Amino acid sequence: MLNNARFRGEFYDVREMRAVELNSASLGFSEELMMENAGAWVAKVARSKGESFLILVGKGGKGGDGLVAARHLALMGAEVMVLFPYKECEIKKETTKKNLERAKMSGVRFVKEFTEADVIIDALLGTGVKGMPRSPAKELIEQSNDFNAFKIAIDLPSGMDPDTGECELCFEADLIVTMHAPKPGLKNLMDKVIVAEIGIPKRADQYLGPGDLLLRPRGIRKGSNGRVAVIGGSKRYQGAPWISALAAFRAGADLVYVYTPTRMDFPELIWRKRTGTRVEEMSLKEALEKDRINVIVVGPGLAEEALEITKEVLEYAKEKDVSLVLDADSLKVLPEIGEKLGWKAVLTPHLGEASKLLGRSLTDSPKERMEAAFDISDSFEACVILKGPIDVVACKDKLVLNTTGNEYMTVGGTGDALSGVVGALLGRDEPWWAAKATTYAVGKSGEICVEERGHASPTCLIETVPKVLHSVK
Ligand SMILES: NC(=O)C1=CN([C@@H]2O[C@H](COP(=O)(O)OP(=O)(O)OC[C@H]3O[C@@H](n4cnc5c(N)ncnc54)[C@H](OP(=O)(O)O)[C@@H]3O)[C@@H](O)[C@H]2O)[C@H](O)CC1
Numbered sequence: 001m002l003n004n005a006r007f008r009g010e011f012y013d014v015r016e017m018r019a020v021e022l023n024s025a026s027l028g029f030s031e032e033l034m035m036e037n038a039g040a041w042v043a044k045v046a047r048s049k050g051e052s053f054l055i056l057v058g059k060g061g062k063g064g065d066g067l068v069a070a071r072h073l074a075l076m077g078a079e080v081m082v083l084f085p086y087k088e089c090e091i092k093k094e095t096t097k098k099n100l101e102r103a104k105m106s107g108v109r110f111v112k113e114f115t116e117a118d119v120i121i122d123a124l125l126g127t128g129v130k131g132m133p134r135s136p137a138k139e140l141i142e143q144s145n146d147f148n149a150f151k152i153a154i155d156l157p158s159g160m161d162p163d164t165g166e167c168e169l170c171f172e173a174d175l176i177v178t179m180h181a182p183k184p185g186l187k188n189l190m191d192k193v194i195v196a197e198i199g200i201p202k203r204a205d206q207y208l209g210p211g212d213l214l215l216r217p218r219g220i221r222k223g224s225n226g227r228v229a230v231i232g233g234s235k236r237y238q239g240a241p242w243i244s245a246l247a248a249f250r251a252g253a254d255l256v257y258v259y260t261p262t263r264m265d266f267p268e269l270i271w272r273k274r275t276g277t278r279v280e281e282m283s284l285k286e287a288l289e290k291d292r293i294n295v296i297v298v299g300p301g302l303a304e305e306a307l308e309i310t311k312e313v314l315e316y317a318k319e320k321d322v323s324l325v326l327d328a329d330s331l332k333v334l335p336e337i338g339e340k341l342g343w344k345a346v347l348t349p350h351l352g353e354a355s356k357l358l359g360r361s362l363t364d365s366p367k368e369r370m371e372a373a374f375d376i377s378d379s380f381e382a383c384v385i386l387k388g389p390i391d392v393v394a395c396k397d398k399l400v401l402n403t404t405g406n407e408y409m410t411v412g413g414t415g416d417a418l419s420g421v422v423g424a425l426l427g428r429d430e431p432w433w434a435a436k437a438t439t440y441a442v443g444k445s446g447e448i449c450v451e452e453r454g455h456a457s458p459t460c461l462i463e464t465v466p467k468v469l470h471s472v473k
């Protein structure tokens with residue numbers, strides 16, 4: 001699995017692409033640099049296809065790529081015409097504006113209507129497209145499709161939905177030069193696709209960064225951001241589920257229930273006294289149903305009751321549309337239950353728990369840890385946060401590493417806080433994004449806590465995570 005896997009998977013949807021762009025920007029790689037590379041690539045590929053070029057330019061980033069390509073093609077001695085059917089003041093992107101000015105200084109001819117050429121380059125609608133092409137892009141796509149020329153699309157054919165490939169009216173490309181990684185919509189067109197490296201550093205793909213905090217916006221209805229139940233605690237370990245629950249609440253869950261034997265006073269949280277698998281006067285399943293729980297965090301501090309409770313939770317999850325976080329003691333009993341989790345769960349093992357999950361010993365070597373994370377994800381059909389000095393997040397064919405955090409986060413309760421945050425984020429997003437954002441944010445919070453207070457206690461993490469989650473929109 002590890003050998004042929006790409007970090008973050010083979011195809012990048014619009015959100016993943018945006019995450020990687022933001023991560024690059026945070027590493028000092030500007031959009032202007034990427035756009036220059038993108039356009040230069042297109043020009044190089046296009047140059048051999050003809051002597052005259054008509055470039056259809058939109059007002060977004062893809063239009064910018066087209067303008068760079070126009071400039072380079074003109075400098076290479078080709079006859080270049082640009083059709084920009086908008087007003088200059090409609091351009092929102094600074095980099096696209098700059099490249100319009102630069103194209104004007106580079107021997108490019110600006111035309112007012114569709115003009116004959118050997119090659120048509122589509123620089124109209126890219127990953128910023130919303131819905132069916134509207135005028136004037138619509139007419140230009142239609143005219144191109146009726147015209148006999150060699151047709152090149154930048155990034156993806158205009159009109160296509162980048163994530164689904166849906167296409168009522170699309171630019172009919174002979175060749176597609178896609179930026180950095182193919183988009184899911186191109187899956188069935190891969191024989192026409194060239195992937196252009198536009199200068200995004202490997203680190204932006206391989207490691208989590210601020211772009212991985214691009215969660216779905218919060219829902220406006222109460223409950224749409226998660227009704228979380230934390231099931232944990234025992235006579236011996238009373239605090240763990242409360243830390244997890246408080247973390248879930250502060251990370252944005254709408255309602256958080258704690259099903260645990262011992263009460264602690266947190267007015268934000270709702271306590272349900274649990275004795276074994278009984279919750280107040282109900283069975284566990286009845287309680288979950290009654291509280292209309294849609295995310296379950298199970299494991300923290302469960303001790304000897306873990307097997308029975310985890311079994312019941314998994315049974316419940318099979319019947320109902322709930323997301324799961326399995327942590328601590330629930331991870332220890334998972335191999336014995338031997339259940340696949342159907343891609344709606346996040347597992348949060350450290351190395352020791354990972355080794356138990358796989359039934360083999362593991363060392364700290366990065367390669368082995370990446371393999372282990374993939375293997376756990378495969379065998380349990382779940383996303384995995386393998387915690388450690390370098391965390392590994394793996395989910396089906398996707399994997400990414402994380403270096404945020406520090407040695408102060410070895411204190412008790414750190415893992416409980418993390419599982420609670422995952423729970424909260426599962427309330428509003430899919431496991432891959434919940435796992436990525438949590439891993440980055442909890443580590444980053446640890447760094448901020450040590451900087452500001454000299455420690456990274458769970459309480460400090462719980463206070464700081466919301467701020468980090470908020471830092472990117
Ligand atoms: N991936 C990278 O690292 C880089 C990619 N680049 C290129 O940039 C585009 C994405 O740029 P973006 O500005 O986000 O989006 P578009 O170029 O697709 O432009 C969107 C504009 O089109 C308008 N729009 C949206 N939907 C429609 C529609 N259905 N019909 C007509 N017009 C539409 C929209 O205008 P609004 O006023 O409606 O908001 C936008 O102005 C990416 O695909 C790459 O090609 C860069 O090179 C940087 C690096």
Ligand SMILES: [K+]
Pocket residue numbers: 388389390391402403404405406443
């Ligand atoms: K870490």
